[in-house]
Amino acid sequence: MEPRKEERFRRIPQPFREEFLQPLTVHDHETIHPDLYRHLIDEGTDIIIEGLRRYNENRKRIISRVREKIDIRSVEKNETFSSLRVVASDAGNNGVDLRSAFIPLYASVALTAEGWRIPDEPIFIAGKPELWTDEFKAGDREALLAFKIQAEVTIRAVEKWSPKFVFFDGPLLLSSWIRPVRDSSPGYIKDFNETLDSIISLIHACYVRDVPIIGFAKRVRAVSLCRSLGVEGMRDTALLDLVLKMGEYTVPNKLTGGLLGEYEKSAKRLGISTQEIREILIFYSSYIRTGFRTPYRLELPCYCIDRLSDAAVILYTTSEEDGIPFSINEADRMVRVTTGISNIRTLMIYSKALELVNAGKMDPEDLNMLTLQHGEPWSLRDEDYIEFKEVG
Template identity: 55%
Template sequence: MTRERRRKPAEILPRAFRETYFSLFSGPEPETLHADLYRMLIDEGTDVIVQQLKEYNRRRRRLLSRIRGKIEVRRLKRDEKIAGLQVVASDAGNNGVDLRSAFIPLYASTALTAKGWNIIDEPIFRAGKPDVWADEFRTQQRESLLAFKIQCEVTEEAVERWDPDLVLIDGSLLLNFWLLPPPDSTKDYIRNFQEALLSSVGLLHYCYERGIPIVGFVKRTRINHICKKFRVPKLRDTALMDLILRLGEYTLPEDEPMKGRIVNSYRKKAEELGIPNREIVEFTSIYSSYIRTGLTTPFRLEIPEYCLDQLEKISTLIFTTSEEENGIPFSISEADRLTKVTTNISNIRTLMIYSKALDLVRKGEMNMHDLNLLALQHGEPWALNDGEYVSNLLGGEQVA
């Protein structure tokens, strides 16, 4: 037996590849931050931050006293009958891995239909296309684009199949402005953006044609439209609404719909599809409302113009079916649960790629040194610690 054969399987692997594997078994990274830096960041830095938050709170309370009564608020009552309307809800998740050689995207989407607190049919699932991106530098943005695209596609399929009374999208109805392609974008990024835009316009128009209201339930929002309107731009709307709305209350929509390059992109795409201008305005004019459905801060709703007359019914359904603790409606919560691509799932997928690459080495279709292609980008963390699984990967037949 040669010396190479006598070596342990792990020792045969390229160093970069071993570093990736061995990080699974290593303990937590030791705290090496210098004491002076720790003092500046943790002790002194937090003092400054708390003072800034104190001033932030003063600003929002001053604004509240100034605008009291200028924002119209409506009270909701839980209604079991409205809660029993049929809903289609959808969500998408993404969590790709950044290797030293390329980015491997991972994204998926789910749409389901529910009445009240019951899922009444098998959900529809859509997995993203397996791919390797070696030349994409806006990897997370492109992955988000594609996740949004398949979410729109699976939602439209669900609407066609189940003909619901309401469609709830987990997230915004429109593409986020930070996904707009900058001038130096790759051709693939621009193509994916146009595909996502087309899918989104198609979904909105399809719901419009069938007279089905569609609403975006935005859990994470940073906008400050209302605060900017009252000349306090350095204040998020959710911080203000936290003082205004009580449990079971919602605001009437702002006077003007959302504007900007994204909305213009939607209207231009709809015009290219030959959709009449009157229809374009009605389903691309998106209004915002805030609703407090639980003990958390309020959430933002996005509603197209053609659905505004049903806002009270929509808000009642969302409020009635929401858990008081987190404020998330049942259908959205279930879609999120079925779609969430966790770091553990991403790591398991990466380990499966490693396992199959090792099989190729054993078959002679790849060289052992080629496994460096699968080394994680420096600093890319593992959250999986399944030692037995990794040992099985490394402990098979020894390779010459």
């Protein structure tokens, strides 16, 4: 190595060198103090298990009291009907927090499916590569942008494939926790408004084509149904797990709260008429059991509530054992931005930064700004997604 380059690399900060090599080395598992381990793992899990036991006993007592108050419908599997063309979409995000900035990483996909078949190539949108040097709600902003481009790619899919149904992986009505606060950055406020405009544009695009759009929420913490039944301290899915059988779904309940007020402002900003706003911005939710796991939540605008039963047939017929419909599962698989993918990108950033140092276009000391924030995960593979193939 040339003396000048050797001196330049000698000036590379040690934290950066250690972090760059970390994925390529084997590390001992981190340990905590034995007494703390005993409290957290041994004694703590005993207390948690006892709490879960009492929770389940209470759940079974409650269900005997409220079962008759839950209005349920059912559908049968129909492979022929479920061969109708649908569009499914999803988005993923998994940015990295460096010492100097947050670098978002997000993408979306939409595909068309007919039963268990995908007849055409999917459509993708990759998130904008940028640096957020002053965003304190970086994770929320990244999630917003993922939602935004999911709506945008779904519009393109609807225009291209003219489906009979649209299945949107996730809720249609965003929670109020994503709303900007007084100290939110200008970038966050801008992305928030543009995200709402995108989702309203999607729902309106489906409305004018008379295509039902269904939000399929897989991670559900809602308690609204339980509260309407006078049940406190219990999630809807925990209660309905004892009620719904395969192919059954609850009669839709009207949704309140969330960002309904902001949705209406967005619709007016887009020039949507008052009559159309009433048709597309009244949302309902339903829970459906399509597999062996707890029920999933569906969200839909009122203009297509009369076709919930038809949507339920397709979702139930095309679901795997875990209850995830084929089209949604395929979209999720295509756009799953794992920690491994995120860290491979970070490693690529490190490599290209080193090339700039080698070319004399960046000072070695600048690499310190590329080290990860304390506690950021660093792995080149996600254990949850390792596949073991059978031998022979």
